Amino acid sequence: MSTGKAVSSGEVDVAVIGAGQAGLSAAYHLQRRGLAYKVFDAEQGPGGAWRHRWKSLRMATVNGISDLPGIAKPDVDPAEPSSEFLTRYFAGYERELGLEVLRPVKVASVEREDADPDGRLRISTSGGGWSAKALINATGTWTRPFWPIYPGRSTFRGRQLHVADYVSAEEFRGLHVIVVGGGISAVGLLDEISQVTATSWFTRREPEWRDAAFDAQAGHDAVALVEERVRQGLPPQSVVSVTGLIWTPALRAAAARGALERRPMFTAIEPDGVRLTDGSLHRADVILWATGFRAELEHLASLHLRGPGGGIVMDGTQVAAEPRVHLVGYGPSSSTIGANRAGRAAVAAILKLPSLRQQQPNPTEPTQTAGTSG
Template sequence: MSGSCEVVVVGGGQAGLAAGYYLRRAGLDHVILDAQSQPGGAWRHGWDSLRLFSPALYSPLPGWGMPGQDGEDFPSAGHVVDYLRAYEQRYDLAVRRPVRVREVRPTGAHLQVQTNAGVWSARYVISATGTWQCPYLPDVPGREEFTGRQLHTVDYASPAEFRGQRVVIVGGGNSGAQILADVSQVAEFTWVTRRPPRFMPDDVDGRVLFDVAARKASGAGGGVSELGDIVMVPSVRDARERGVLHARPMIARLSAHGVCWADGSEQPCDAVIWCTGFRPDLAHLAPLLPGWRHGTAPTDGTRSTEEPRLYLLGYGDWTGSASATLVGAGRTAKATVADISARLAG
């Protein structure tokens, strides 16, 4: 496969589909290249109990809202996957899969998108690959020495595999709290965080978070971080009722059979779950972004300041307020496609 078009979108998750919706509305010739074998993006790989932070009503992609899920205030990952699949079909989006983009290179007036299935040439490229493929592990001494099991959020599926074990969960964000809520029901657990966990009020969900982030972007208030780090979804509220939401300070190192703190105390464990976040999946853009080193890339809105024919969509607040959420991806995609349309018309 190969071809030439005005816009190539790299990634067919929520941000890529939002871009496709607006590109189709704008009448721009485009293709969406997705490395996944099926629709759903990163939501296909979440753990069994993973939930959205917002009710379905407040988690729409552009054009068509997410239907509610029977019996659930906060939709499951599987429900989100079904929604993304139906969304793709509803708008007949131009997704080709599985196509893995190896790199994007400048070639005169165009960008060349090299894949395992051929080469595409485009006037503009929208990168929407997200972060799930790039889990971050902190450089904690002794990680190579530890003889137990180590896994990241991306590897976690359900608490059943830890039944009766001693488990250390590292990380004070939403994934750490939700996985703690799971594992604490079946295992002996310890939760460690770099700073004391900050829980948001019970009535704060993704809708409130986006509104706060939008006001911050307009200079009209403080940011989401002022509210806390952890959304109190039902499983986390249940963990609070069970009295298990207590964290110890961050470990200093791992030993062969456990974890150690700065005061020299040691605790044996069978497994460590690193809920320590992600980095943007931008390796395919290395020829365009020579200064990129596994972090963010400089942008003006979503447009790269190093390569003006490249847009970065859905990676976090540095590519638009709340752009890594469903509703935020739609709003930043709209501005991105409007900018591309104006430049093509010019």
Template sequence: MASSSAQLIYKTTITVIGAGQAGLSSAFHLKQLGLEPGRDFVVLDQSPRPGGAWQYRWPSLTLSTANRIHDLPGLPFSETVADTRAEEVPANSAVPQYFDVYERQFGLLVYRPVKVTVVCERDGLLRVETDKGLFSARGIINATGTWDKPYIPEYPGASLFEGSQLHTRDYQTADAFAGKHVLIVGGGISAIQLLDEISQVTDTTWVTRRPPVFEPGPFTPERGRQAVAMVEERVRQGLPPASVVSVTGLPITPAIEAMRKRGVLNRQPMFGEITPTGVRWPDGRTLDVDVILWCTGFRSSLDHLMPLMLREPTGGITMAGRLATMVAKDPRIHLVGYGPSASTIGANRAGRAAAQELTDYLGMGKNLN
């Protein structure tokens, strides 16, 4: 600890920003490499309790409807879910419980709630400014995910709409929309899940920018690898990551078959503008709605890294390293949960790669078994 400009600066070797799946995986592997939590590396998390973004998901998202939860290294998820009907347990309680047990079992010492406001260069080190003080580090593993950056595309007339505009992250229960006409925008898995729930209690209309592609059969590991490879190729070229669904399509599940039978998968093309009472298509057709629910995804939460000037003119960040976690412009910075590692299984592998490559770069010279 040292003093600078009357402010305490906590010195460490590596700062991990974020304690979701990617951050915890990174912290676990740093400890496996012999680094001591709280001294050689610190983990900062802005949420008041363990669970990452999972703790904020809607209550009806259960383990059976969520994308698969992959085990963190060293502790199977199944060991922390006591309910025999585990598939029906809400993900927003089961996953935080798992993360909490994981942090305590491996002594990962997460500091929370600590919000990182900016990271910048100072005297050859990385200065991490937070609402709880300043940290100085030689390297950073950034695992801040996307939940804080909901994306809503701009459309003419949006500010004039007299109804409600919400994003996926605002959703809680379908019953809140009873008696209202809900326009659901988006072609991803979350859009389908919310369309399913809301259409059972009220009128819905579904619009997407591109016609959705429904793929028969289960989502196989091979399809997953192909999708990850395509996203990885983009970030290695400095392009913004693409969504996995845009690569893999939507798997046809029993829920989707039931939606087809109910007639709620009647997808409409994207409208051209928003009116005070609804939307208007380019051909002049209009529709009055009470709610526009934007299921249009998220962007990577990386604003705090802006002073480091990592982005390319394309808007993306050129990534390097074995699993594309290392920022090519600055090998001291690793992004886990970005691009090809933006999934639970991808985050695990990325955490291991980032811990090994960053400690190698910093000359700490140990290897994971």
């Protein structure tokens, strides 16, 4: 069950860092396999990154959220903020399955205890030190917003914020807002903000739009492309970067208002706006950076997992150079659908480790199995 905080230390078979969708999926499969585990979550309560999403992001407009394994989602009210629904869903999931989640516990570092490749890993946390035979890292990206470096950015007299800091469109009423970025968050916020004030949209590349629905085959193909990148040790791209943007009725309405007229990226930022490629000044009061996130992996730095280009060579969810470490919610498993599959795959691979190969009791189903998936 979830606890307020960790007050002790000890040994487990598997440590899981992060209690978002990927982390909870992994915990479900660990519990089902009878492995000793702990989930360390830095948040104050359930919900993962969804706790921090803006209130106007409602269930009708978020990407499809898969059921967590073992318990189906409650009935969804399309008008409910996603932050409220998913926090409630995750909290009920932890409670009904009695998952071992310790919070708020921040993981500071993960180190090898010795030179034995089949040895244990030392996890240093704000609640004490733990030892594990394997690690599933599910920290996601929300805590590491990416801010591009642009000439003159520090001179801008208006307000700059990242999507991670966004609250509502109302705070920008009467101001001219520049939105930078070519992903789902960028176009969604352009739609929202353009209904109350003037906006401009800048991206590095011309966005690609899809008229067709994003079906299972399209999702499979997109995940495969991202998976190939991480297999080669390249920094992962988002799944959206290879699928394109999907036209929805709301976005078609935004396009009709002129809110989705994309401009090529500006050359510099100045005190009163941005300098365009033709040399003219485009005035603005706000720059909203919808420029994505990077994987939160700083606590794994002492394991030296990254290659020269900054990527990590992966074999499925497993770090190729360190089989005891699995990254879920990374690369191809950063989508809501991929997260569930990755949690299951990570546990299946961990059971093949020499230190755990003999420790395989028969799987037992949780008491609540209605609506099972994943």
